[in-house]
Amino acid sequence: MKSHIGIRIESLYLALPGFEVAQINLSKDMEFSHGIACVNFQGQQVPVINIDDKFQTIKGGDASSDSQYVITLACADDSLAFKARLALQVQTAFKLDIKTRGHVPQSMKKAQSPIIGWFEDESEERGFLTNTQAIENFINHTARLKHNELDDTLAG
């Protein structure tokens, strides 16, 4: 049984736990409200994020992007309710069987890295393991850094 969902963002190949991918839409399904791209998941407007393959550029969902699909990611919150947290624009999304896996040492990663480990699929192609919480933490951390930079700039 294929327990993961593989996604591609430019040259980046990621695997997510299958149960955390709540919905897959086409990018053309995105709705824009006050300039923010969202997808509808069970009546909830979930913000869409577009990232590059180096995790250096984060922006809102982009209708002109090469990424044709939007995956809605969910995980359990503090009350253990399973909720959609964010949606990610991706080039492809598919069911994936992981052949081998391992960890990426904590020491080599920057703070709040979204990378949890590495994997090899059935065709021996290598990619990286992640999950909804790790991606959300990374996005929030990056937003805080940018906010602090802006504060420093404004303070002069």
Added chain:
Amino acid sequence: MNSMTLWQVSLPQPLAFFDTSVVEIVNEGQEIEVPYCHDAMGTMLIWREQWIPVLRFDDHHTQLVILKVAGVSDCPYLAMAVESAPVKVSISDEDFSNQLNEVTQVWQPVAISAVKLDGEVMPIVNPSQCLNDHWLAKLNQTEASMLRS
């Protein structure tokens, strides 16, 4: 008089490791880039069927020294990319130097000791300290040329 064996490596700036720290020397290996890592540790090497991080300051360095790491539970080995094949040197007690302040500042936090060879003081590096997050984060802000000076 006690003698001891060190491995001297070149970045081209000289560094040394205790013999017990060096596991293997590899000419070249298959590396994979890992996104969102520290600048000097952005790839992992496939070595003996395991993936280990590579400490690299120059993309052209293909010689890899495999180092044993102690006290880091998720990382028992580390590879360092160096300019040329490491050289084994025998030293005596008199060769040790207490002038760690003469070692380039960036290496001081990761040096166990220092040794003076051919009139030059070089650090004896602790591989485990090279996985220190604070040191690696500081390297992100360091000009590559400083590490080669």
